[in-house]
Each structure stands twice: as structure tokens, then as C-alpha cells.
Amino acid sequence: xxxxxxxxxxxxxxxxxxxxxxxxxxxxxxxxxxxxxxxxxxxxxxxxxxxxxxxxxxxxxxxxxxxxxxxxxxxxxxxxxxxxxxxxxxxxxxxxxxxxxxxxxxxxxxxxxxxxxxxxxxxxxxxxxxxxxxxxxxxxxxxxxxxxxxxxxxxxxxxxxxxxxxxxxxxxxxxxxxxxxxxxxxxxxxxxxxxxxxxxxxxxxxxxxxxxxxxxxxxxxxxxxxxxxxxxxxxxxxxxxxxxxxxxxxxxxxxxxxxxxxxxxxxxxxxxxxxxxxxxxxxxxxxxxxxxxxxxxxxxxxxxxxxxxxxxxxxxxxxxxxxxxxxxxxxxxxxxxxxxxxxxxxxxxxxxxxxxxxxxxxxxxxxxxxxxxxxxxxxxxxxxxxxxxxxxxxxxxxxxxxxxxxxxx
Amino acid sequence: xxxxxxxxxxxxxxxxxxxxxxxxxxxxxxxxxxxxxxxxxxxxxxxxxxxxxxxxxxxxxxxxxxxxxxxxxxxxxxxxxxxxxxxxxxxxxxxxxxxxxxxxxxxxxxxxxxxxxxxxxxxxxxxxxxxxxxxxxxxxxxxxxxxxxxxxxxxxxxxxxxxxxxxxxxxxxxxxxxxxxxxxxxxxxxxxxxxxxxxxxxxxxxxxxxxxxxxxxxxxxxxxxxxxxxxxxxxxxxxxxxxxxxxxxxxxxxxxxxxxxxxxxxxxxxxxxxxxxxxxxxxxxxxxxxxxxxxxxxxxxxxxxxxxxxxxxxxxxxxxxxxxxxxxxxxxxxxxxxxxxxxxxxxxxxxxxxxxxxxxxxxxxxxxxxxxxxxxxxxxxxxxxxxxxxxxxxxxxxxxxxxxxxxxx
Numbered sequence: 086x087x088x089x090x091x092x093x094x095x096x097x098x099x100x101x102x103x104x105x106x107x108x109x110x111x112x113x114x115x116x117x118x119x120x121x122x123x124x125x126x127x128x129x130x131x132x133x134x135x136x137x138x139x140x141x142x143x144x145x146x147x148x149x150x151x152x153x154x155x156x157x158x159x160x161x162x163x164x165x166x167x168x169x170x171x172x173x174x175x176x177x178x179x180x181x182x183x184x185x186x187x188x189x190x191x192x193x194x195x196x197x198x199x200x201x202x203x204x205x206x207x208x209x210x211x212x213x214x215x216x217x218x219x220x221x222x223x224x225x226x227x228x229x230x231x232x233x234x235x236x237x238x239x240x241x242x243x244x245x246x247x248x249x250x251x252x253x254x255x256x257x258x259x260x261x262x263x264x265x266x267x268x269x270x271x272x273x274x275x276x277x278x279x280x281x282x283x284x285x286x287x288x289x290x291x292x293x294x295x296x297x298x299x300x301x302x303x304x305x306x307x308x309x310x311x312x313x314x315x316x317x318x319x320x321x322x323x324x325x326x327x328x329x330x331x332x333x334x335x336x337x338x339x340x341x342x343x344x345x346x347x348x349x350x351x352x353x354x355x356x357x358x359x360x361x362x363x364x365x366x367x368x369x370x371x372x373x374x375x376x377x378x379x380x381x382x383x384x385x386x387x388x389x390x391x392x393x394x395x396x397x398x399x400x401x402x403x404x405x406x407x408x409x410x411x412x413x414x415x416x417x418x419x420x421x422x423x424x425x426x427x428x429x430x431x432x433x434x435x436x437x438x439x440x441x442x443x444x445x446x447x448x449x450x451x452x453x454x455x456x457x458x459x460x461x462x463x464x465x466x467x468x469x470x471x472x473x474x475x476x477x478x479x480x481x482x483x484x485x486x487x488x489x490x491x492x493x494x
Numbered sequence: 495x496x497x498x499x500x501x502x503x504x505x506x507x508x509x510x511x512x513x514x515x516x517x518x519x520x521x522x523x524x525x526x527x528x529x530x531x532x533x534x535x536x537x538x539x540x541x542x543x544x545x546x547x548x549x550x551x552x553x554x555x556x557x558x559x560x561x562x563x564x565x566x567x568x569x570x571x572x573x574x575x576x577x578x579x580x581x582x583x584x585x586x587x588x589x590x591x592x593x594x595x596x597x598x599x600x601x602x603x604x605x606x607x608x609x610x611x612x613x614x615x616x617x618x619x620x621x622x623x624x625x626x627x628x629x630x631x632x633x634x635x636x637x638x639x640x641x642x643x644x645x646x647x648x649x650x651x652x653x654x655x656x657x658x659x660x661x662x663x664x665x666x667x668x669x670x671x672x673x674x675x676x677x678x679x680x681x682x683x684x685x686x687x688x689x690x691x692x693x694x695x696x697x698x699x700x701x702x703x704x705x706x707x708x709x710x711x712x713x714x715x716x717x718x719x720x721x722x723x724x725x726x727x728x729x730x731x732x733x734x735x736x737x738x739x740x741x742x743x744x745x746x747x748x749x750x751x752x753x754x755x756x757x758x759x760x761x762x763x764x765x766x767x768x769x770x771x772x773x774x775x776x777x778x779x780x781x782x783x784x785x786x787x788x789x790x791x792x793x794x795x796x797x798x799x800x801x802x803x804x805x806x807x808x809x810x811x812x813x814x815x816x817x818x819x820x821x822x823x824x825x826x827x828x829x830x831x832x833x834x835x836x837x838x839x840x841x842x843x844x845x846x847x848x849x850x851x852x853x854x855x856x857x858x859x860x861x862x863x864x865x866x867x868x869x870x871x872x873x874x875x876x877x878x879x880x881x882x883x884x885x886x887x888x889x890x891x892x893x894x895x896x897x898x899x900x901x902x903x
Contacts, residue, residue: 174765175719217767280724297723301768310584312875313757313780314706315689315849318748320873325758326745329738336735339727348722349734351766356583358626359710359759359778359816361876369768371722407768440724441769464729466721467770 087194089486091479094190098478101128101170101186102178112175112469117213117224118146118249123256125170129185129210136192138208141267142260144235145228146212146253149267152192155201163205164493165269165452166191166485168276168444169214169225177471179277179478183459185210187275187482191489203493204270211444212258218243220301221408226444229264230451271419271492272454274445275485277473281464282437289432289480291458292423296439296446297346298380298412300372304331304391307401310356310364325363327398328352334390335370338383345383346373346440369407375438377411413446416453419492423457426487432480441466457484496603498895500888503599507887510537510579510595511587521584521878526622526633527555527658532665534579538594538619545601547617550676551669553644554637555621555662558676561601564610573611573902574678574861575600575894576618577685577853578634582626586880588887592868593684594619596891600898612902613679620853621667627652629710630817635853638673639860680828680901681863683854684894686882690873691846698841698889700867701832705848705855706755707789707821709781713740713800716810719765719773734772736807737761743799744779747792754792755782755849779813784821784847822855825862828901832866835896841889850875866893 105113105121115122126148133140133150141149153159168184188208195202211229216222219241227233239250253259278284283291308324328349335347348371355365370387374380391402420436427434437458439446445454459481462472514522514530524531535557542549542559550558562568577593597617604611620638625631628650636642648659662668687693692700717733737758744756757780764774779796783789800811829845836843846867854863868890871881 173767173770216769220768222769278724279721281726281729299723309874310877311873312688312850313759314708314755314782314851315687315875316755316873317690318745318752318755320690323745323757325761326741329741329745332735332738333742336727336732336738343727346723346725346727348732348769348771350722350763350768350770350772352734352761352763352772353766354759354761357760357762358582359629360625360631360757360780361582361759362757363759363761364877371769373723441721442723464720464725465718466724468719468773 087198087200087486087490089190089194089479089482090197093193094186094482095475095478097132097186098178098182101125101182104128107175113172113178114174114176115170115172116174116218117171117215118218118252118256122171126258129170132189136189136196138192141262142258143262143264144260145225145238145264146258146260147225147229147264148210150208152195152202152206154203154205158204161204162268162270163207164489165207165209165272166274167209167211168274169211171213171215173215173217173467175469176467177469179471179473180279180466181214183277183478184275187485190482191486194486207267207269214444216408218245219249223442223444223447226447230447231265232447232450269448269452272445272448272452273457273485273488274443275457275481276443277466277471278458278461279441279466280461283458283460284462284464286435287433288435289477290427290434290484292420292427292434292436293439293456293458294415294420294436295375296413296443297373297375298377299408299410299442300380300384301406301408302370302404303407304368304370304402304404306366308364311362313360313362316362321362322400323362324366324400325354327394327400328366328368330394338386342379342383344374344376345379347371347383373440375412410442410446413449415449415455419453419455422491423455423484423488426484426491430483430487432484457481496607496609496895496899498599498603498888498891499606502602503595503891504884504887506541506595507587507591510534510591513537516584522581522587523583523585524579524581525583525627526580526624527661527665531580535667538579541598545598545605547601550671551667552671552673553669554634554647554673555667555669556634556638556673557619559617561604561611561615563612563614567613570613571677571679572614572616573898574616574618574681575683576620577683578620578623580622580624582624582876584878585876586878588686588880588882589688589875590623592686592887596684596894599891600895603895615898616676616678623853625817627654628658632851632853632856635856639856640674641856641859678857678861681854681857681861682866682894682897683852684866684890685852686875687867687870688875689849689870692867692869693871693873695844696842697844698886699836699843699893701829701836701843701845702848702865702867703824703829703845704784705822705852706782706784707786708817708819708851709789709793710815710817711779711813712816713777713779713811713813715775717773720771722769722771725771730771731809732771733775733809734763736803736809737775737777739803747795751788753783753785754788756780756792782849786820819851819855822858824858824864828862828864831900832864832893832897835893835900839892839896841893866890
């Protein structure tokens with residue numbers, strides 16, 4: 086009988102969450118390929134080695150831990166679990182890490198029961214899921230699934246001017262193995278919901294059927310710097326006003342089109358001083374919708390709005406796509422299997438759409454994939470207040486174990 | 495017969511403008527008490543010494559060059575000219591520097607003609623007029639005029655966390671002389687207009703009658719960081735949207751109330767990443783109006799708008815005054831004297847209000863003060879494109895000389 090050691094799982098979540106802790110002891114920051122993320126990686130590798138896993142690092146730095154099958158099953162494609170351990174700035178302890186460490190908990194269950202699985206089982210911590218420093222996000226799984234050439238990815242220049250491969254080498258995670266050696270049989274990712282739906286509906290488990298499309302753009306507005314005290318309002322070329330109008334436009338659009346989400350998360354003013362009209366603003370736009378048609382609709386509406394702004398405010402506006410992912414529909418059989426497992430274990434559950442992007446959406450192009458969600462308190466994520474009660478974290482791991490057991494053959 | 499050496503004046507403007515030049519060779523940056531500003535100070539001091547001026551540094555770091563009068567006139571209050579040599583980021587070469595160097599040109603005229611003035615003549619380069627790093631702006635003249643205690647000013651913490659007195663010491667300009675030893679007889683400041691009025695009206699000389707009131711606030715908006723892909727629009731606490739609404743509100747207000755100017759020059763997003771709803775935005779608000787009543791009216795309107803935003807967007811908003819200066823009316827006799835001088839020299843001229851703050855507004859509380867403007871091409875200032883044709887710069891210096899000659903007794 087296989088079972089999850091809940092104490093070790095929770096303890097490892099806690100310990101990994103201590104790495105990169107901010108000085109206020111609330112959030113932690115492990116931006117991809119930073120020194121703190123290296124410490125997180127080293128910790129995960131050491132836990133993998135404690136479980137006697139074979140640990141491989143592919144060229145994009147994905148950490149791959151393999152539990153071998155019995156000799157005659159060793160050449161079967163591996164069943165894969167995973168997620169990521171990099172974080173946004175000042176993050177919670179669960180996003181990504183939970184899926185990786187629950188994967189290790191499944192393997193620990195095999196080890197403890199002294200059972201050799203009927204095909205290899207793999208746990209992967211994908212590089213740079215968050216895309217804070219290097220874009221696109223979900224880069225490790227995108228390269229893993231062949232959606233981005235590894236050499237192009239390694240040449241990525243970060244927001245801090247660094248080259249990704251140089252930083253991978255600095256932290257000792259520039260692997261030599263090609264990702265394509267590890268095409269999985271199936272992929273299952275366990276994750277916190279990062280949204281309010283499960284908690285609001287009082288469900289233990291979310292069965293993720295599909296995933297929103299994501300469109301990321303960088304918009305650069307060029308106005309004209311001028312003296313704040315002497316330039317009449319009608320003679321200004323104020324890049325800050327233009328940025329404000331874009332923000333308000335997106336807000337009004339999404340209040341009317343409620344399946345669509347739009348966020349301006351980052352914005353930089355130049356020269357950014359109190360008495361100078363901003364000459365330049367660089368901002369990010371994050372658009373999401375479960376429907377590709379609707380995602381295209383807001384992209385088009387924004388494009389037209391920007392074209393009008395150029396005339397109206399007499400500024401230059403350039404936009405550049407940083408990432409563009411179509412909505413993803415997960416594997417029907419695997420989704421059904423998750424539902425059945427949650428049902429068999431007596432949990433309350435519901436099917437839902439993932440609002441966030443996840444590594445599973447990349448892997449779904451090379452293997453049947455699906456995701457399991459557990460509730461997020463107040464729907465909060467990307468924030469030190471991110472929280473899921475311990476019993477719900479353990480519930481999720483138990484569903485994952487059940488799904489693994491059902492999907493080895 | 496006294497006359498301006500226009501070649502030396504223009505050459506010194508050019509040379510000072512080379513100090514702190516940006517790598518693109520366009521703008522220059524000499525933020526108050528930076529290493530580059532120290533180089534600018536050293537250059538000005540060396541030019542003062544070339545003119546045999548007695549150079550004193552007061553406790554706030556104002557550079558004071560004194561041309562002594564004949565023995566029996568030596569105890570008379572000095573006639574003062576001046577401005578500043580600190581700059582905003584990526585600035586033009588004229589703002590402030592022109593007034594200081596034209597002051598030196600007047601003294602050079604005395605020296606060359608071998609005439610000893612009938613009272614001491616002083617040229618001052620005031621510390622930290624721009625207020626980029628340390629607030630309030632116009633700090634050196636504010637301390638000089640007794641409007642701010644020198645010890646309070648020395649304890650100012652900058653935007654970069656440095657303490658003003660420490661930085662003054664680092665650059666070797668922590669003087670020991672008390673400013674009150676130098677109460678001037680009258681103060682005349684020559685400056686580029688930094689606005690479009692003189693050029694638009696085709697006038698050589700602006701006679702500045704009064705100066706707008708200035709209100710500077712720092713506004714901090716606290717929302718809630720959350721995942722950009724999972725948080726429904728109506729459940730967001732988006733500090734960026736609130737910042738945008740403030741910007742649009744001020745724009746609409748100033749389009750209706752055209753004497754009032756409002757600028758959001760600086761804005762910082764936190765955590766400032768693409769897929770996280772901004773939890774915090776810190777922005778600056780610069781409000782100006784020649785009428786104290788109207789300045790109070792926009793301050794009040796903004797206050798009410800912010801109170802409503804707190805309810806509407808369910809965020810916290812705090813505002814803090816960084817600087818507040820009432821409108822200033824310059825000395826009628828001195829203003830008349832400038833007009834007469836411009837007229838006598840055959841220039842076209844007009845009276846106007848200064849849109850920018852200037853050291854003269856501080857000095858006007860302790861001595862009759864006024865300002866002379868020359869045109870700014872396209873009204874551009876605080877920008878590498880700031881420009882005034884050379885003949886117009888020389889015209890301004892000639893008016894200044896005429897005004898000095900008329901106001902020694």
C-alpha cells in the first residue's frame with residue numbers, strides 16, 4: 086500500500102520557502118537563475134538524491150529526477166510530474182514548489198513501500214516558469230517540449246542585461262543533456278489554484294480542463310520631456326498620460342468583457358523626476374482569455390486604441406510581443422482520470438479553467454497532460470499571503486498519487 | 495564704459511555644459527552634490543578666482559563670489575546676482591548656469607574697465623535648486639533667506655538614502671559661513687524662460703513680474719499584489735489603475751482650468767512585474783498656479799478625488815507634501831527698472847509670470863528681487879534640446895549689466 090508522508094512533504098515546502106526569504110520574513114524571492122534560486126535548486130537536487138533518483142540537468146537547466154522502473158520496463162516512456170521552483174518578487178511558498186515537492190512525495194511513497202514502478206517516474210523542476218527576468222515565461226517547459234530552440238533560449242537577454250546561458254553557467258546548472266531524451270508518457274502537474282474559485286465553491290480539488298491563452302506585450306511610449314511649470318497643458322507630449330489612458334482603456338474593456346483579463350503590472354517612467362513631464366514610459370500588458378477568438382479581439386481593440394492615441398496625444402507608441410500562447414485544452418482521458426481519483430478518495434471537486442499559465446500547457450504539445458488544483462486562500466498568489474491549509478495540500482498529493490497509480494499502464 | 499565680453503560668456507556656458515555630459519553627448523546630468531556637480535562647482539570657483547573674487551561657501555554649500563567695493567563703500571549691503579548650476583537628469587546647458595555665468599560676465603566688465611563698484615557685487619550659485627535628489631527644491635536660496643533652518647536642511651535624506659550634509663562634506667562644499675552674513679541690497683536673476691511665450695510673441699526680453707505658486711506631493715497607493723491571470727477584474731485592488739485615474743483626473747482638471755498646471759513626473763510600480771497586479775504605486779504630483787486661491791482649489795479638488803478613489807477602488811492612499819511655495823510678486827521698482835533698461839537698449843520686451851520656481855522667489859523675502867528672461871526655443875527646458883540663440887543670451891547679459899548699473903545706489 087502506497088501512502089504520502091505528509092510530514093516530510095509539508096516540512097520540505099516549509100524549508101524550500103525559507104530560501105530567498107525577504108528581510109521582513111514574509112515573502113521570498115527566487116528569481117530564475119539568481120543566487121537564491123541556485124540555493125533552492127541545490128536543495129531540491131539534494132532531496133532528489135536522498136531518494137536515490139538519477140538527477141539530470143538538460144541544456145536549459147531543467148532539473149530532472151528519475152525513479153527507474155524494473156529492468157524490462159526501463160525503456161518505457163516515463164510518467165512525468167513537475168512544476169517549477171523559481172518565484173516572482175516577494176512570493177508565497179507554494180506556487181510551483183508544491184507540484185515539484187508533491188512529485189517527490191509520490192516517489193517517496195514508492196521507496197517506502199519498496200515498490201518498483203512499472204515504468205520510470207520522473208519529477209521535473211522547470212527553469213524560469215515565472216518569466217520575471219527572462220522572457221518568455223514557462224521557458225524551461227517550452228524548450229523541453231520543442232516549442233523554442235534551446236540555443237535561442239540560451240541567448241535570451243534578461244531585464245538586467247544578463248545573458249541566460251552565462252547565468253546558468255554561473256549557478257552551475259548549464260546541463261549538457263538534450264531535453265528530447267525525456268519525452269514523457271503522460272504529464273500531471275499539481276498546483277495551487279492561485280484564484281478564488283475553489284474556495285468560493287467550497288471544493289477540495291480542482292480538475293483543470295483547459296488553460297487561458299496568454300498575450301504579453303511591451304509597450305514603449307515616446308513623448309517629450311519638458312518643464313512641469315512652464316509648459317501649457319495643451320502643448321504637452323506627456324508619455325505618462327498616455328500610459329494612464331491605456332490602463333483605463335483595458336480596465337473598461339475587461340469590465341465589459343468579463344472572460345478577458347488585462348493587467349499592466351510593470352511601468353517605468355523616464356526621466357522619472359517630479360518636475361519634468363515624462364518623455365518616455367515603458368509598460369507591460371498581460372492579456373488572457375480561455376478563447377483564442379476573444380484573446381485576438383482584445384489584442385485588436387488595444388492595437389486600434391494605440392493607433393488613435395498616437396494621433397490624439399501626438400506621441401510615438403511601439404509595441405512588441407514578449408510571449409503569445411494560445412489557449413490549451415488538456416487531455417480528456419487524463420482529466421477524467423483525475424476526476425475519478427478525486428471522487429474515489431471522497432473529495433469534493435469541480436472542473437475549471439486555469440487562469441494562470443503553467444508548464445503543463447507546454448508539455449501538452451508532446452504528451453497527454455492535465456493539472457490538479459487545490460484551493461488558494463482568498464485567491465491570493467504571487468504575494469507573501471499566498472496560503473493553502475496543510476490538509477488541503479495533503480489532499481492534493483493524495484489525488485496525485487492515485488492518478489499516478491492509475492496511469493502507469 | 496562697461497561692456498560684456500560675449501565670447502568669454504558663451505565659452506564658459508559651453509564649458510560648464512560639458513561637465514556631466516551623458517554618453518550620447520546630448521544632455522548633461524549634474525544632480526546636486528553628485529561628483530559631476532562637484533566638478534561644475536570647482537569650475538565655477540576657479541572662474542571666480544580668475545576674477546579675483548573673494549569666494550565663500552556657506553553652510554548649505556552656496557558658492558558666493560564677492561567683488562569688493564571701494565574702502566568707504568565696503569560695508570554697504572551687496573548687490574546680488576545669481577542662480578544655480580545643479581541640473582535635472584539629462585538637462586540642457588542653460589537652466590541656472592546662464593544666470594551665474596552672466597553674473598560673472600558683469601563682474602568681468604567691471605574688472606576690464608578697471609572700475610571699482612560703489613557697493614560690493616556678489617554672484618551666488620545656490621545649492622540644489624532642482625530638488626531632484628533632495629527636497630524641497632530651491633533649497634540653497636531657501637536656507638539663504640532664512641526660510642528653512644540650515645540644520646534641518648543638512649539632515650535631509652535624499653531619494654538615494656544619503657544625508658545631505660554627508661554628501662556636501664564628500665564633495666568638499668560643507669562651508670562654515672552663515673548665510674545671514676550676506677543679506678543683499680537687491681537681487682537680480684537672469685534666466686532662460688523655459689517656456690514658449692517670448693518666442694511665440696517674438697520678444698527679446700521677458701520682465702518677470704511674479705512667479706507661480708508650487709505644490710509638490712508624494713502620493714502612495716497601496717493595493718494588493720495578486721496573480722494577473724486568475725484574479726477577476728472586479729476583485730482586484732490595482733494600485734496602477736488608481737495611479738492612472740489620478741493622472742487622467744489632473745489632465746482633465748487642467749484642460750478646464752488653464753492657469754493651473756499639473757504634472758505626474760515620477761511614478762514607481764511595485765513589485766513591477768508583468769504578471770502581478772501592482773500592490774503599490776508611489777507617484778509625484780507637481781501643481782502650479784500664479785494664484786494662491788486657484789492653487790488651493792486644485793489641491794482641495796485632488797484631496798476629494800483621492801478620498802473618493804479610496805472608497806471606489808478599495809485601496810489605501812497617503813499623500814505627503816514635499817514642498818509648498820506660495821505665488822510671489824517681485825519688487826515693483828526693480829521690475830520697472832528692468833523694463834526701462836530693456837527699453838533703453840532697444841530690445842523688444844514684455845512682462846510675464848514665471849511658470850518655473852526660481853531662487854529669486856526665496857530671496858524676495860529678504861531683499862527687493864526680480865528676474866530677467868530670454869527666450870527658450872520651442873519653450874523646451876529640462877531636456878538636452880533646451881536652446882537660446884547666442885545673440886539672445888548676450889542681449890540678456892546686456893540688460894543685466896544695465897540693471898546692475900542703475901541699482902547700485
